[in-house]
Amino acid sequence: QPQFVESGGxxxxxxxxxxxxxxxxxxxxxxxxxxxxxxxPGKTREGVSCITSSDGRTSYLDSVKGRFTVSRDNAKxxxxxxxxxxxxxxxxxxxxxxxxxxxxQVRCDPQYYDHWGQGTQVTVSx
Numbered sequence: 001q002p003q004f005v006e007s008g009g010x011x012x013x014x015x016x017x018x019x020x021x022x023x024x025x026x027x028x029x030x031x032x033x034x035x036x037x038x039x040x041p042g043k044t045r046e047g048v049s050c051i052t053s054s055d056g057r058t059s060y061l062d063s064v065k066g067r068f069t070v071s072r073d074n075a076k077x078x079x080x081x082x083x084x085x086x087x088x089x090x091x092x093x094x095x096x097x098x099x100x101x102x103x104x105q106v107r108c109d110p111q112y113y114d115h116w117g118q119g120t121q122v123t124v125s126x
Contacts, residue, residue: 002027002115004034004096009120012086020081020120022096029053029072033099033106034079035113036070038092038122047108049081050099059106063089086124093119 008020022034035050049070050059058070067085072078079096097113 002098004098004115004117006094006096006117006120009094009122011123011125013126014087014124016086016124017082017084018086018122020083020094020122022079022081022117024077024079024098028074029077029079029098030074031101033101033103033113034072035097035099035108035110036079036081036094037097037108037110037113038090038094039119040092043092045095045110047110048094050106050108051079052103052106053079054102057106059108061108083122086122088124091122091124093121095119 003025005023031054033052036048039045048061051070053072069082071080096117098115099113
């Protein structure tokens with residue numbers, strides 16, 4: 001059974017940085033899309049960034065472009081989300097999930113993903 005475990009969340013001040021990790025087990029990420037999503041209290045889950053593990057194509061939420069970078073290490077079966085310039089509006093629980101295999105385009109829409117991890121909390125506050 002595919003599983004993801006997220007880690008790396010925490011509390012930072014505005015402008016700070018965090019590196020989130022998403023470790024996969026029970027399968028290999030090769031060929032699949034892996035996505036990072038977030039959900040803040042009272043809001044719907046949204047796609048933050050997604051990456052194809054085969055060729056590294058990426059997609060980003062407009063509000064994180066230039067601040068967040070998604071990457072993958074297929075040898076470690078892990079996907080990362082490097083977040084810089086964090087803002088209070090980035091506060092949320094961050095999840096990773098498994099998306100389509102060898103997609104024609106990178107869709108970072110939660111409806112196309114499953115096998116969700118348990119999430120890691122990111123809090124940005126002064």
